[in-house]
Amino acid sequence: MEAHLADLRAIVNSDAPDPLEDDEDDFDSVLGAYDRAGSTYRRIVAVYNSYASSANDQAMRVVQTRMATRLSRHESRTYDVRGLFDRIERLHRIREEKMKGGGWTVEQVRLVERVYVDFVKMGARFDDATKREYANIQDKLASLQTKFMQNVLEDEEEWELVVTEDDMAGCPPDVVAAARREAIDRSKGPLDHVLSLRRSFVEAFLSRSSRRDLRRIVYEAFSKRGGGLFQGRDNARIAVEILRLRRRLAGLHGRDSFAEFRFEDTMALTPEAGMRMLDDIWMKGKDAAGREREMLESFLSEDGGDIALEGGIQPWDWRYYAERHRRAKFDFDESEMRPYLSLGAVTNAAFDVSNKLYGLKYVKREDIVAYHPDVDIYEVRRVKENGSGEEQIVAIFLHDNYSRPHKRSGAWSSYYRKQKKNLADGSDPIEAVPIVINCNNFSKGSTHTLLSFADGITLFHELGHGHHAMLSDCFYEYLSGTSVLKDFVELPSQPIVLKKHMKHYLSGNVVPDDLIARFKASELFNEGFATIEYTSCAMLDIALHSLSEYGDDFNLTKFEHEYLKERGMPQGIVPRHRPLHFSHLFKSGNYASGYYVYKWAEVLASDAFAAFKETGDIFDRTTADRCKKHIYSTGNTVAPHELFRRFRGRDPDATFMLRDRGLIPMS
Known part of the structure; x- marks a missing residue:
């Protein structure tokens, strides 16, 4: 932190032009240096943030609680180095002139604009008293947000329901195996199975379990995470306090709500524009959901209604009866797909698409040790564009696919190092190579991990974010990587991809055309x-x-x-x-x-x-x-x-x- 602040102070104390003089400028000594400042700090924070998400054990939580306000305070200090904003503001004022005159590149103009906006949003124009209030609010938010996340993670880790294999009636073998593995991980008995709150498991269980009583227990526990599941952990007060603090931040900027403040720097520009898009989708979604409920209720009537659905279909019923209706209407059972969707097969499919579209080749590095044995590490290569046929390393890629204790739920893409060309004198060129990580939360099988089709989409989705980081070709680190649009690799449903890579995890047989046809017919059911x-x-x-x-x-x-x-x-x-x-x-x-x-x-x-x-x-x-x-x-x-x-x-x-x-x- 101190080295980072020293880098920023050096910009102000350097030979850069006086911020009040408009007749000369030195872009690199201000914005270039700003982009390079704090490189060691950023590397450490990137590792720290990854561990906070993927290896958040009790010791790490203690560190996280202690560091939340310190990290927030440091961020506030970086925006309050005396004289720094004056220099940035001056460069921002002359940016159009410099671009028209050919003195600055488009990327340099964009860097000025983005840095300027971020300084303003962090209160660079405030007086000293308001800056102190702003920093104090940020500190409180950091502490509350950390506690909110830890409460959810601890609820997910601690809750369990021990059942027998008979209680898993209706569930496919891989879901039963996941429950048994959870029991082993939690040191239960030799015949025990454990129902946990990991999303991938919960959704599979709610879709297939014929035990309505257990579906309800699991659903209600899943719904109560963070609020009332365990005594002493309740995010209700924390969340409301976060909302109030955000509203105060927006007020300091002269905005009537946090939504108004936040939307100013988006493609939508206003909350009303964002809501208009959602309204249109919402109305069409409601119409579709209404038709789906009618189909489910009709199906239940024809089926004899093996349970009494008091008050209609409940949240712990919908997935189960939708899946039953899918099987009856389309002669398709999603569990038929799972043997052809092993984690290895889907990963190979994603890498193949990546190669076909962008020429990327993934070479596994068994010799590199990650933070957990389940993490696979690849060297990502591409043929040089100079026609020599030689390959170059474009990224290091970490694939962390399994759910486990101390890892937050969901899926995300992050990095340990962003791509950049703005290197300090004497830097090793390897510093420009990005280190990218994709995290998923699939339930690990005892021998093979079989995915749902939705899981496969998630893996592809995250690799799309990974492409943003790996294919980045920016000069300034501040602008590189995953800063903009998302989700451009949504291809796994294409038959050409399925036929090549979807092979049965035991027999090696290619997925049958008939199964693909039945899947395609049912794909949009329950949308x-x-x-x-x-x-x-x-x-x-x-x-x-x-x-x-x-x-x-x-x-x-x-x-x-x-x-x-x-x-x-x-x-x-x-x-x-x-x-x-x-x-x-x-x-x-x-x-x-x-x-x-x-x-x-x-x-x-x-x-x-x-x-x-x-x-x-x-x-x-x-x-x-x-x-x-x-x-x-x-x-x-x-x-x-x-x-x-x-x-x-x-x-x-x-x-x-x-x-x-x-x-x-x-x-």
């Missing part, structure tokens, strides 16, 4: 449920952060119920994330009033994939090269909306996503 489950979270997020005040009696759970009732939440479906474990919103501020971006990214992804389909070849290299040039390699050197226009020649069109999801008819 209304999935749309409502996600969109309700995104709308609730914006609505929560659009409030101008949170009174002393504000109740987050009550707000959730009343808001969703007002919007006509379909009976039997609940939001994918309930507020008291909604980590996207409350473990940090990254997705606060921004959870909608996943659906927006899906709009972009469907539109981008349509560009490949329009060529008649989903692996068209010309289109892939254009995508790499305008999307993956450019980082944040150009505004995201302009990047998409360069790739597609127009603004994004949501029609492709709505058709892909079956929410509007295919033309």
